[in-house]
Amino acid sequence: MFSWLSTARRLYSVFVGPPSLATPSSTSPPIKFGILGAAKVASTGLIIPALSHPEVEIHAVAARDPIRAEAFAKKYKLRTFYGGGDAYQKLLDDPEIQAVYVALPGGLHYEWTMKALAANKHVLVEKPSSVSSEQTREMFEFAQKKGLVILEGLQYRFYPAIIRAKEIIDSGELGAIKSIETIITGPQGSLKTDDIRYTWEIGGGIFQDMGTYPVNVLRYFTSSEPTSVLSASYTAHPNDPKVDQAMTTTLAFPGDVVGSIELNFEIPYKFGLIPSLPKMDVTVKAENGEMTVKFFVLPFVYHSINVSVKDGQSGKGAKKRTEKVYSPTSVKGRTLKGEEWWASYRYQLEAFVDKVKGREPDTWLTAEESIANLQTIEKVYEKAGLPPRPKSTFAFSPITDDSIEAKRTA
Structure with missing residues (x-):
C-alpha cells in the first residue's frame, strides 16, 4: 500500500539506513566486499543495502586520493582503506576480500x-559494464573460465514493479506490442x-552511461533485439564534439515494433526560472491497450504502472487502473524475497549474493544481456555519426588457466 509514511520509511532506508541491522548468519559466513572507487554511488549501491544483509560485510575501500579514501572509510566505518596510485x-591483493x-x-x-x-574476486560492476561490447564479452568469458560471478549493476531490473510490468506484457492482456517510447530527461x-x-x-557520452x-x-x-537503428540524432557537449549530452x-x-528513446538532461527552464521535473517513463502501446511505467529507472523512490485496456464488449472507452508495486508479494504468481522498504539496489545485492552462494536468484542479468545492450549503444552512436567510445588500452595475455599477465599497450 502506497502512503507518504511508507515512502518516507523507504527513502530513509535507502539513503540513511535500514529500519534494522542484519544479524550475521551463523550458518553462512559473510561475503567480504572491497570497493574500488570512493564514489557516491557506493553508498546507495552497496554500503547501505549491505547493512540489512546478513551475508555481506564491507571490508575495505580504495581510492587514488589517500585523504578521500580515509574519509570514506571513516564515514562508513570500514575497517580498511587503501589510498595512492597503487x-x-x-x-585486490587483500586476501580477506572475496568480492x-x-x-x-x-x-x-x-x-x-x-x-x-x-585476483579470484567475484565482481559487481556498475553500469555500463564497460564501453565496448567486445571487452564486456571478454570480461564475462574470463569470469566463466575462472568460475566467478560477475553482474552488471542495472539495479532497476531487480525491483518488483518492473517484474510486474513485464508480467503484464507477457500475460497478453494488452495484445501485441506496436511501439515502446522511453523518455529520461532532467533540467539544465x-x-x-565537467561531469x-x-x-x-574514459568513455564519455550521456548515451553511453544513462542510455x-x-x-x-x-x-x-x-523480449528481443533491435533489427536496425532507424534514426539517431544528438546534441554535442560544448567542450567536445565527440561527446553527446x-x-x-x-x-x-x-514484428514491426518501433522503440524510441529521448535522453536529455539539458531541458531549458520554463520562463528562464522554473526547472522541469525529471522524467523517467516508458510507455508500451499495443493493439489492445497501453501501459506507462512512471519513474522506471528509480522505482523504489516512486513509480506507478498505469494500464489502459480497450473495452472489448462495447468497443468504446477503456478500462483503466493504476498499480504500485513496492512489495514483492504484490507480484502475482511468484514468491519473491524482499521487504517493502528495500531499494532496487538491495534486491540486486540479494541476487548477487545468492549467485555467489550457489543459490538461484529471483532475478538475474545474463552475460548475453550486458553484451547485447552495448552492441545496441554502439550501433546508435554509429547511426548518429559519432565515433565509438575509446576502448580501454589495457590488455590481458593468458599465462595459465589460473593466472594472467596484464600489460599496458601503446
Missing part, C-alpha cells in the same frame, strides 16, 4: 574488472559541464 591493486564492487568511471571498468577476476544543470560522464577518454537504462528496458519488454533515437524490433 590503491586499487592493493585492495569487488567496481564504482569507477565506465572507461575503467574493463581494466579493473579483469584485474579483480584475475542536472549534470555539471565525469562527459570525459571522452543503458532505456536500451535495456526496450530489449526487456520486447543528449540523444534521440528510434529502433526497429521484430
Whole structure:
C-alpha cells in the first residue's frame, strides 16, 4: 500500500539506513566486499543495502586520493582503506576480500574488472559494464573460465514493479506490442559541464552511461533485439564534439515494433526560472491497450504502472487502473524475497549474493544481456555519426588457466 509514511520509511532506508541491522548468519559466513572507487554511488549501491544483509560485510575501500579514501572509510566505518596510485591493486591483493564492487568511471571498468577476476574476486560492476561490447564479452568469458560471478549493476531490473510490468506484457492482456517510447530527461544543470560522464577518454557520452537504462528496458519488454537503428540524432557537449549530452533515437524490433528513446538532461527552464521535473517513463502501446511505467529507472523512490485496456464488449472507452508495486508479494504468481522498504539496489545485492552462494536468484542479468545492450549503444552512436567510445588500452595475455599477465599497450 502506497502512503507518504511508507515512502518516507523507504527513502530513509535507502539513503540513511535500514529500519534494522542484519544479524550475521551463523550458518553462512559473510561475503567480504572491497570497493574500488570512493564514489557516491557506493553508498546507495552497496554500503547501505549491505547493512540489512546478513551475508555481506564491507571490508575495505580504495581510492587514488589517500585523504578521500580515509574519509570514506571513516564515514562508513570500514575497517580498511587503501589510498595512492597503487590503491586499487592493493585492495585486490587483500586476501580477506572475496568480492569487488567496481564504482569507477565506465572507461575503467574493463581494466579493473579483469584485474579483480584475475585476483579470484567475484565482481559487481556498475553500469555500463564497460564501453565496448567486445571487452564486456571478454570480461564475462574470463569470469566463466575462472568460475566467478560477475553482474552488471542495472539495479532497476531487480525491483518488483518492473517484474510486474513485464508480467503484464507477457500475460497478453494488452495484445501485441506496436511501439515502446522511453523518455529520461532532467533540467539544465542536472549534470555539471565537467561531469565525469562527459570525459571522452574514459568513455564519455550521456548515451553511453544513462542510455543503458532505456536500451535495456526496450530489449526487456520486447523480449528481443533491435533489427536496425532507424534514426539517431544528438546534441554535442560544448567542450567536445565527440561527446553527446543528449540523444534521440528510434529502433526497429521484430514484428514491426518501433522503440524510441529521448535522453536529455539539458531541458531549458520554463520562463528562464522554473526547472522541469525529471522524467523517467516508458510507455508500451499495443493493439489492445497501453501501459506507462512512471519513474522506471528509480522505482523504489516512486513509480506507478498505469494500464489502459480497450473495452472489448462495447468497443468504446477503456478500462483503466493504476498499480504500485513496492512489495514483492504484490507480484502475482511468484514468491519473491524482499521487504517493502528495500531499494532496487538491495534486491540486486540479494541476487548477487545468492549467485555467489550457489543459490538461484529471483532475478538475474545474463552475460548475453550486458553484451547485447552495448552492441545496441554502439550501433546508435554509429547511426548518429559519432565515433565509438575509446576502448580501454589495457590488455590481458593468458599465462595459465589460473593466472594472467596484464600489460599496458601503446
